[in-house]
Amino acid sequence: MKKSTKTSVIDDLVNTINTTYSDYVKSLTPRTKLIDTFLLYLLALGILQFIYVLLVGNFPFNAFLGGFISCVGQFVLVVNLRLQYNAENFKIFNSTPERALGDFIFASLILHFIVYHFIN
Template structure:
């Protein structure tokens, strides 16, 4: 009988396989979107940490900045879903160019609202 592999080793192997598959099968466009998603996530976490640790004054500035970060994350996640390979079953009528144009227009509207909210 062979001894079972420890769970930490299995987790490490799974993570390594995931990273290798991501690097080989994911296109450059999707990797760029994923990098921006990671940046937005870290930016939101830092804004929330600053609000908790230091201060929330002025509160409307925090809400505007955090809302813009969260909104941009949601819009970008939607764009990623629309331009990912294998998307044809859900987004038959939307081309990748149209999806990007919609993303840009929605981003402008989001940032106009965030700017106006700052006061």
């Protein structure tokens, strides 16, 4: 009897994941999917940098910190862009997609300017 409950739980989990993914694919615009893809890229890049430091070492520590902080900071800025870009949140943020993109670009330039000077 325990085996059937385990398979039932696994089937429920698989159905939940499939339903969530199909709703995600149907409901989002291509631009939002592109933003989500960039978020996944930044997440993978940060994880790879962290694994590299654990395996190889952190000799130029400023370079690691600069790269890792750049990934984390850019991730936060992209999440903010995604939140502001969502049409349901326009009234909350009192924003337009153009202003959200402008804020994102300006904040990204400041972030990378600071990271560039941190690495020195």
